[in-house]
Amino acid sequence: DSGVTQTPKHLITATGQRVTLRCSPRSGDLSVYWYQQSLDQGLQFLIQYYNGEERAKGNILERFSAQQFPDLHSELNLSSLELGDSALYFCASSGTGLSNQPQHFGDGTRLSIL
Amino acid sequence: GENVEQHPSTLSVQEGDSAVIKCTYSDSASNYFPWYKQELGKRPQLIIDIRSNVGEKKDQRIAVTLNKTAKHFSLHITETQPEDSAVYFCAASILNQGGKLIFGQGTELSVKP
Numbered sequence: 001d002s003g004v005t006q007t008p009k010h011l012i013t014a015t016g017q018r019v020t021l022r023c024s025p026r027s028g029d030l031s032v033y034w035y036q037q038s039l040d041q042g043l044q045f046l047i048q049y050y051n052g053e054e055r056a057k058g059n060i061l062e063r064f065s066a067q068q069f070p071d072l073h074s075e076l077n078l079s080s081l082e083l084g085d086s087a088l089y090f091c092a093s094s095g096t097g098l099s100n101q102p103q104h105f106g107d108g109t110r111l112s113i114l
Numbered sequence: 115g116e117n118v119e120q121h122p123s124t125l126s127v128q129e130g131d132s133a134v135i136k137c138t139y140s141d142s143a144s145n146y147f148p149w150y151k152q153e154l155g156k157r158p159q160l161i162i163d164i165r166s167n168v169g170e171k172k173d174q175r176i177a178v179t180l181n182k183t184a185k186h187f188s189l190h191i192t193e194t195q196p197e198d199s200a201v202y203f204c205a206a207s208i209l210n211q212g213g214k215l216i217f218g219q220g221t222e223l224s225v226k227p
Contacts, residue, residue: 055213056213
């Protein structure tokens with residue numbers, strides 16, 4: 001158990017819909033990262049938050065957005081879903097959000113678009 | 115931006131043999147290099163990491179080496195066991211760009227009993 005909690009574990013929905021993925025970081029960690037894992041793209045960084053503020057952004061689509069709340073949990077919102085958005089979405093957390101800190105991953109949310 | 119190349123994509127060894135996985139990175143400002151093990155359907159699990167001010171780090175049967183001049187780092191697993199079978203990912207993080215990890219493409223390691 002990494003201490004990072006992600007819900008839900010599975011999501012099945014249709015094209016055009018909107019979903020919200022939730023992540024609670026490890027106790028004491030201030031930074032949250034979101035990654036997408038698909039078969040053809042591997043593990044891709046989406047976005048990072050540190051203590052409520054956006055810290056870094058990857059190749060995140062405009063249809064995707066995220067935020068980190070005062071209690072440090074984070075939500076990733078995916079809208080206008082397409083078949084290609086089917087993937088595993090992982091959240092990770094680290095203490096400070098600096099570049100040399102270990103990141104621990106949650107168990108992920110498997111998103112299936114029908 | 116940073117690019118991380120990982121080789122080989124698949125690796126099959128006999129139980130008890132050693133396994134080596136290699137990665138190269140492009141951005142000389144990279145300063146942190148973790149390795150993750152991912153079993154089928156599970157989360158990536160951090161197994162070892164190394165910072166740019168260190169050339170080698172060892173933890174029991176696992177070791178990582180870093181060559182900053184050549185911009186490559188390697189994972190070494192000795193006395194492999196069937197439970198080492200998994201996909202291994204290397205990653206790099208760049209100084210002053212937050213903590214985002216850029217991952218290699220992964221190596222599927224199979225340890226045959």
